[in-house]
Amino acid sequence: MTRSRTVVVAGAGIGGLTASLALAAKGFRVLIIETAERLEEAGAGLQLSPNASRILIGLGLHARLSACALVPDAISIMSARHGGEICRLPLAETATSRAGAPYWVVHRADLQSALLEQVGAHPDIELRLGTAIENATSHTEGVTVNLRGSSPDREKTAWALIGADGVWSALRDRLFPDASPLFSGLIAWRGTIDAAHLPHDMTARRVQLWMGPDVHVVAYPMSGGRQINIVALMPDAWNQPGWSAPGDAADIKRRFAQARWSEPARRMIDAVDGWRKWALFTIPPMAAWHCDAMALLGDAAHAMLPFAAQGAGMAIEDAAVLAQCLGDATNERGDGAAAALARYTGLRRARVTRVQKLAQLNGRIYHLGGAAALARDLAIRTMGPQRMLARQDWIYNWRP
Numbered sequence: 504m505t506r507s508r509t510v511v512v513a514g515a516g517i518g519g520l521t522a523s524l525a526l527a528a529k530g531f532r533v534l535i536i537e538t539a540e541r542l543e544e545a546g547a548g549l550q551l552s553p554n555a556s557r558i559l560i561g562l563g564l565h566a567r568l569s570a571c572a573l574v575p576d577a578i579s580i581m582s583a584r585h586g587g588e589i590c591r592l593p594l595a596e597t598a599t600s601r602a603g604a605p606y607w608v609v610h611r612a613d614l615q616s617a618l619l620e621q622v623g624a625h626p627d628i629e630l631r632l633g634t635a636i637e638n639a640t641s642h643t644e645g646v647t648v649n650l651r652g653s654s655p656d657r658e659k660t661a662w663a664l665i666g667a668d669g670v671w672s673a674l675r676d677r678l679f680p681d682a683s684p685l686f687s688g689l690i691a692w693r694g695t696i697d698a699a700h701l702p703h704d705m706t707a708r709r710v711q712l713w714m715g716p717d718v719h720v721v722a723y724p725m726s727g728g729r730q731i732n733i734v735a736l737m738p739d740a741w742n743q744p745g746w747s748a749p750g751d752a753a754d755i756k757r758r759f760a761q762a763r764w765s766e767p768a769r770r771m772i773d774a775v776d777g778w779r780k781w782a783l784f785t786i787p788p789m790a791a792w793h794c795d796a797m798a799l800l801g802d803a804a805h806a807m808l809p810f811a812a813q814g815a816g817m818a819i820e821d822a823a824v825l826a827q828c829l830g831d832a833t834n835e836r837g838d839g840a841a842a843a844l845a846r847y848t849g850l851r852r853a854r855v856t857r858v859q860k861l862a863q864l865n866g867r868i869y870h871l872g873g874a875a876a877l878a879r880d881l882a883i884r885t886m887g888p889q890r891m892l893a894r895q896d897w898i899y900n901w902r903p
Contacts, residue, residue: 508531509661510661510663511663511665513537513667514666514672515630516668520615520622521819521823522800522821524625527628528826529827530830531826531829535629536631536648537633538633538652538668539633542615547610547725548611548734549609549614551614551815553900554898555815558820564621567620568613568614572605573607573725574608575606578709578712580592581712583713583718583768584765584876589714590891610725613726636648636651636664641794645840646840662829663797663843667799669801670684671744674797679789685785685786686784687784687785688738688740689738690737690738690783691783692735693781694775694778696731698730701731705767708728712869714870716871717738717870718736718762718870719810735759737758741780742782744784745782784806785807786803786807792844800822801818808859810862820851820854820901821851823903827903
């Protein structure tokens with residue numbers, strides 16, 4: 504039997520679409536399976552540091568993304584207590600020259616739209632919406648995938664099956680039933696503000712990181728600077744699955760008033776009309792992300808806290824390494840895909856684990872209060888912007 508050159512990708516999110524483009528660039532035919540009947544915006548803004556943007560540029564997305572993404576001038580680290588700037592880390596040309604790729608902030612819908620346009624223009628990629636994987640069976644030729652839904656054919660033989668279906672991954676449940684999502688005890692509130700409704704000094708082209716006791720806020724412009732994306736992260740017992748539950752504006756305003764945040768920060772919070780919220784879940788470390796000719800990537804394998812702004816970046820990196828490993832694998836042996844996916848797991852786990860630990864550490868640092876917060880602020884000022892930025896080099900300078 505001739506071995507299939509088709510790879511099935513479950514999930515049409517950022518990781519799945521990027522993996523599909525990367526695999527097609529290696530000569531594979533790709534079938535993307537997505538359970539949703541239509542793809543809709545989930546979330547608002549996200550940050551793409553150079554380790555992620557250079558991969559997307561390499562896949563031919565520079566023109567599409569540079570038209571909608573924004574390059575911030577700096578990251579401003581702010582004090583919730585007194586409302587002032589603790590340190591400003593230069594981005595823009597500084598970050599681009601250091602890492603050789605831009606630091607972008609972009610609306611998630613714009614990124615997904617750019618990826619979908621690129622996928623739709625590729626003759627070797629097919630996207631099927633309203634379709635689910637009913638069963639998957641590994642064998643010497645790869646994997647047979649049984650489909651349910653609107654697919655014209657209900658069975659597909661592929662060389663590999665990739666689960667890019669998020670933190671609530673159905674494929675992970677099948678392969679690793681003990682690896683269930685864990686609630687972190689934290690929730691994220693998300694909102695957007697029309698930039699015209701804020702003073703000019705609060706709408707500059709920068710990422711603002713506001714640190715306060717038990718809570719921190721990230722704010723940055725998107726959509727060409729017309730909107731400001733706001734994310735507030737704090738402890739909470741609410742832990743319903745999902746990405747976009749309605750949030751009570753009175754509730755979050757009351758929390759910030761009680762915490763005595765400075766007036767500039769509370770002005771941003773008060774300016775948001777419609778809040779959405781989601782509970783933050785993580786995936787406990789797994790011994791492997793693959794089984795035979797099936798593997799996981801992105802949140803399906805390693806959902807992490809967002810305190811390093813690397814959730815999308817790690818999924819994009821996964822996609823590039825996965826495609827490289829499958830592309831390099833020999834087709835002469837029956838275990839070619841399995842061996843390639845084992846290599847992919849081996850190449851990715853240490854880096855992803857390091858980023859996960861950084862995100863956890865950042866969360867603890869951001870949420871310090873009292874004397875510990877004063878010591879943190881002094882340490883940041885003492886280090887200065889260049890040393891603070893250099894601490895990110897191991898993330899930003901990564902190449903597949």
